[in-house]
Amino acid sequence: MPQAADMVNLDFLSNSEKERILEVLQRDxxxxxxxxxxxxxxxxxxxxxxRKGAKRGSGKYxxxxxxxxxxxxxxxxxxxSKCAVCSHDVCRNCRTILANGSWVCNVCDKESDVKxxxxxxxxxQNINRFSAxxxxxxxxxxxxxxxxxxxxxxxxxxxxCEITPAPSSPVPQPRQKNKIPNKSTNSESAEKTSIQxxxxxxxxxxxxxxxxxxxNRSDKSSPAGSSVSSLSVAVKADGDSDKSxxxxxxxxxxxxxxxxxxxxxxxxxxxxRAPKPQECVSTLDLRDGFDHSETSMGNRSKSVPGLDVxxxxxxxxxxxxxxxxxxxxxxxSSSSLHSSKSAMGSLMSVYSEAxxxxxxxxxxxxxxxxxxxEHTQSLxxxxxxxxxxxxxDASRQLSNPYVKCYLLPDKSRQSKRKTSVKRNTINPVFKxxxxxxxxRTQLFTRSxxxxxxxxxxxxxxxxxxxxxxxxxxxxxxxxxxxCMVLMGKxxxxxPSSPFAQYKGELVISLKYVTPKMPAEKIKxxxxxxxxxxxxxxxxxxxxxxxxxxxxxxxxxxxxxxxxTKEKTSKRKTPVVKKNLNPHYDHTFVYKELALEQLKGMCxxxxxxxxxxxxxxxxxxxxxxxxxxxTVKMGKEEVEMDSVGEEVSLWEKMMQYPDSWAEGTLPxxxxxxxxxxx
Amino acid sequence: xxDGDYDYLIKFLALxxxxxxxxxxxxxxxxxxxxxxxxxxxGIDFREKRVIYRSTGSDGSSGKGQKIHxxxxxxxxxxRFRSLTTAFFRDAMGFLLLFDLTNEQSFLxxxxxxxxxxxxxxxxxxxxxxxxxxxDLADQRAVSEEEARELAEKYGIPYFETSAANGLxxxxxxxxxxxxxxxxxxxxxxxSWIPDGTVRANGPLNPDSSENSDRNKCAC
Numbered sequence: 001m002p003q004a005a006d007m008v009n010l011d012f013l014s015n016s017e018k019e020r021i022l023e024v025l026q027r028d029x030x031x032x033x034x035x036x037x038x039x040x041x042x043x044x045x046x047x048x049x050x051r052k053g054a055k056r057g058s059g060k061y062x063x064x065x066x067x068x069x070x071x072x073x074x075x076x077x078x079x080x081s082k083c084a085v086c087s088h089d090v091c092r093n094c095r096t097i098l099a100n101g102s103w104v105c106n107v108c109d110k111e112s113d114v115k116x117x118x119x120x121x122x123x124x125q126n127i128n129r130f131s132a133x134x135x136x137x138x139x140x141x142x143x144x145x146x147x148x149x150x151x152x153x154x155x156x157x158x159x160x161c162e163i164t165p166a167p168s169s170p171v172p173q174p175r176q177k178n179k180i181p182n183k184s185t186n187s188e189s190a191e192k193t194s195i196q197x198x199x200x201x202x203x204x205x206x207x208x209x210x211x212x213x214x215x216n217r218s219d220k221s222s223p224a225g226s227s228v229s230s231l232s233v234a235v236k237a238d239g240d241s242d243k244s245x246x247x248x249x250x251x252x253x254x255x256x257x258x259x260x261x262x263x264x265x266x267x268x269x270x271x272x273r274a275p276k277p278q279e280c281v282s283t284l285d286l287r288d289g290f291d292h293s294e295t296s297m298g299n300r301s302k303s304v305p306g307l308d309v310x311x312x313x314x315x316x317x318x319x320x321x322x323x324x325x326x327x328x329x330x331x332x333s334s335s336s337l338h339s340s341k342s343a344m345g346s347l348m349s350v351y352s353e354a355x356x357x358x359x360x361x362x363x364x365x366x367x368x369x370x371x372x373x374e375h376t377q378s379l380x381x382x383x384x385x386x387x388x389x390x391x392x393d394a395s396r397q398l399s400n401p402y403v404k405c406y407l408l409p410d411k412s413r414q415s416k417r418k419t420s421v422k423r424n425t426i427n428p429v430f431k432x433x434x435x436x437x438x439x440r441t442q443l444f445t446r447s448x449x450x451x452x453x454x455x456x457x458x459x460x461x462x463x464x465x466x467x468x469x470x471x472x473x474x475x476x477x478x479x480x481x482x483c484m485v486l487m488g489k490x491x492x493x494x495p496s497s498p499f500a501q502y503k504g505e506l507v508i509s510l511k512y513v514t515p516k517m518p519a520e521k522i523k524x525x526x527x528x529x530x531x532x533x534x535x536x537x538x539x540x541x542x543x544x545x546x547x548x549x550x551x552x553x554x555x556x557x558x559x560x561x562x563x564t565k566e567k568t569s570k571r572k573t574p575v576v577k578k579n580l581n582p583h584y585d586h587t588f589v590y591k592e593l594a595l596e597q598l599k600g601m602c603x604x605x606x607x608x609x610x611x612x613x614x615x616x617x618x619x620x621x622x623x624x625x626x627x628x629x630t631v632k633m634g635k636e637e638v639e640m641d642s643v644g645e646e647v648s649l650w651e652k653m654m655q656y657p658d659s660w661a662e663g664t665l666p667x668x669x670x671x672x673x674x675x676x677x
Numbered sequence: 678x679x680d681g682d683y684d685y686l687i688k689f690l691a692l693x694x695x696x697x698x699x700x701x702x703x704x705x706x707x708x709x710x711x712x713x714x715x716x717x718x719x720g721i722d723f724r725e726k727r728v729i730y731r732s733t734g735s736d737g738s739s740g741k742g743q744k745i746h747x748x749x750x751x752x753x754x755x756x757r758f759r760s761l762t763t764a765f766f767r768d769a770m771g772f773l774l775l776f777d778l779t780n781e782q783s784f785l786x787x788x789x790x791x792x793x794x795x796x797x798x799x800x801x802x803x804x805x806x807x808x809x810x811x812x813d814l815a816d817q818r819a820v821s822e823e824e825a826r827e828l829a830e831k832y833g834i835p836y837f838e839t840s841a842a843n844g845l846x847x848x849x850x851x852x853x854x855x856x857x858x859x860x861x862x863x864x865x866x867x868x869s870w871i872p873d874g875t876v877r878a879n880g881p882l883n884p885d886s887s888e889n890s891d892r893n894k895c896a897c
Contacts, residue, residue: 010761012757013720020719020720021719021720021721024720024721024722024723031686031748034680034681035686037681038683038686041681098867112866112867115866116685116862116866117684119685119686119770121865121866122799122862124865125799125865126767126768126799126800152768153764153765153767153768154768157764
């Protein structure tokens with residue numbers, strides 16, 4: 001079995017040797033860091049290409065247009081115009097010929113290209129090898145052992161080096177770590193790997209959370225990294241379950257643990273080794289800190305001990321319920337986090353998102369500048385003025401314009417900023433600065449949506465135009481004034497694809513467990529033992545959208561298996577707080593399913609941000625199925641519009657019963673359903 | 678060197694007994710230099726190099742060049758570092774397995790190294806190239822080309838006689854390994870994306886892939 005990084009005992013190294021190795025690891029870290037940037041860019045580009053090809057999955061479109069460029073297809077192409085991967089009809093210009101002479105559409109080609117260039121193909125195998133380990137109840141183990149697929153040994157070692165501060169005393173203390181039983185040790189497994197293990201327990205006692213490590217975490221992980229260590233805490237504190245093993249183990253492993261070590265430990269069967277109690281303690285400390293900050297923020301996101309209690313009302317979020325919830329929130333909102341100004345706005349946006357506004361012929365332009373203020377760590381959007389706007393109220397030749405901004409992809413109220421309303425003018429001068437507190441690195445994947453609206457005092461608001469500026473290539477250091485022509489709403493013109501916005505990814509494993517031995521059948525009562533179970537292991541999500549103040553989300557995953565057999569097809573994970581890269585490591589089990597049945601079934605997994613006082617916010621979802629045919633959801637027959645990995649993972653699960661099929665699925669930004677014919 | 682202007686980051690790892698010339702081999706490859714002094718590697722190290730890769734299609738045509746950033750991990754051959762070095766196996770996409778043509782024991786140990794790879798690498802049959810190094814020291818040769826080739830065939834891996842001192846076959850070996858890894862990557866990704874049967878539906882069968890499919894089968 002693969003030798004684990006956690007078995008690497010480096011005590012035998014001399015101090016100078018440790019230093020040499022540390023140096024190598026640091027060089028590796030630099031290389032990896034540069035590569036992370038590259039990978040992120042690739043993923044953003046892919047998103048861009050996907051957005052351009054508007055047709056994907058859903059469609060009110062004619063069969064005879066190209067699924068990518070939306071040009072009409074030549075009538076000469078009658079057959080063989082479907083892309084083999086996504087099954088869209090595609091014109092010749094939007095195809096990429098593969099080396100073997102066949103072709104795929106250019107979006108699918110780009111997608112596979114990204115898989116290669118990011119090294120995903122390799123990490124996928126790496127992780128699959130681990131999850132395929134025989135003889136282990138992986139579910140049980142991975143409940144508390146998050147697997148992070150593209151973490152390297154070097155990374156783990158380096159991190160562990162940094163946990164341990166530089167040797168304070170040159171005399172290494174004698175150690176007998178391996179023999180110490182579970183609960184007593186503190187830094188046992190951490191130090192096992194550590195290179196600078198010259199020092200011991202005395203130096204960084206069990207109770208001290210180490211700043212260097214946390215810093216390191218945030219460096220390496222994506223935007224929200226800084227909060228990684230915090231949130232696992234809250235979950236644990238909520239009394240979340242780990243029914244599996246010794247009670248000494250923390251229920252959900254802190255996200256800041258060393259996944260690789262854990263992975264590898266699976267193979268060693270040496271579960272005796274203690275999970276680092278050091279971390280338990282430090283997380284408790286952290287939690288205290290967070291509680292304070294929560295109260296100071298208002299009690300919206302305060303943790304509620306009984307998870308079940310809070311999970312009552314997030315179903316079926318139609319506009320009405322959203323609005324009523326907003327009203328309720330506002331009624332009691334003296335303590336709410338929102339400044340009164342933005343709270344007022346929310347109600348209207350609910351409508352504007354639903355398309356409930358007047359539309360006019362867009363004209364005119366907006367003058368603005370964007371800059372980043374290092375000092376306050378904030379993005380500053382200076383809205384100067386607009387020229388030649390359309391009349392929002394055409395009958396009265398009247399416009400009361402204001403400007404509204406979103407820092408996309410976040411379209412929630414946290415991302416909304418508005419200027420004041422200017423009365424009766426089509427050439428308003430605002431000269432207002434709207435600010436976003438956000439770290440510079442996070443801006444890379446964002447874009448700024450500036451829209452202009454007419455404020456109808458007694459009538460409805462009217463949309464006057466918008467512009468979108470992507471921030472990845474924009475120079476934010478030397479602000480310059482931009483004058484951009486306002487555009488109509490892109491989203492209403494083109495049917496938007498559920499993948500148009502990058503919402504992050506969900507990492508899951510599926511396994512179909514075949515029925516037990518016949519012996520058990522005899523013993524069993526009337527239970528249909530011939531039917532197996534579907535295990536859905538929700539591992540983690542990456543790069544979730546931040547919807548809460550402070551750039552985080554408190555997320556959970558909901559599972560629904562269609563067609564619904566009984567009421568119990570709904571499953572939920574516990575909430576993971578303040579993390580955009582949460583580890584859930586929770587398994588949904590669906591019982592009494594025949595393998596045959598699964599072909600016609602559809603599994604929906606949706607990620608939600610938990611809002612204590614209002615409705616939960618949708619963060620993204622995936623729909624797993626064979627991608628063909630329809631399925632009954634509620635009272636409607638709905639098309640199973642799964643694509644790409646959603647299909648391949650589902651099929652892999654059916655193809656290899658009793659083994660885990662793991663995949664990383666891009667989250668859809670909407671779960672809009674296409675009615676079956 | 679570490680700016681992100683490249684298409685692929687490819688990670689290789691050199692392994693083999695102590696003193697067979699792993700460090701010298703990589704030094705020759707990246708810098709074109711040779712130092713006959715023996716400096717034992719402490720645990721692990723790596724070198725980097727940028728190359729252009731042109732895939733060779735089955736019809737012999739070459740595709741457009743791809744910029745490759747190579748990270749070449751060097752490992753200590755000494756037994757005392759074993760636990761450390763093997764932990765790095767799993768992060769490499771391809772392996773250079775070296776032995777010393779003038780040292781029979783290092784050749785006999787190839788078997789052990791292969792089984793270490795099977796255990797610790799990212800999959801059970803990773804891409805490996807076997808190198809009999811120090812072929813410039815002809816008068817001290819202790820391993821014949823035939824027996825080395827036979828062993829390589831048994832494992833289904835390519836074999837080359839190399840010299841880190843004069844650079845013989847050094848570039849060749851890395852190129853061959855790179856080609857193997859890039860081809861495997863293509864297969865992995867295409868297999869997971871393009872439904873079976875459509876890939877080769879109207880394209881020429883790739884004789885290369887069918888021939889290698891036995892040993893290159895992987896979990897993906």
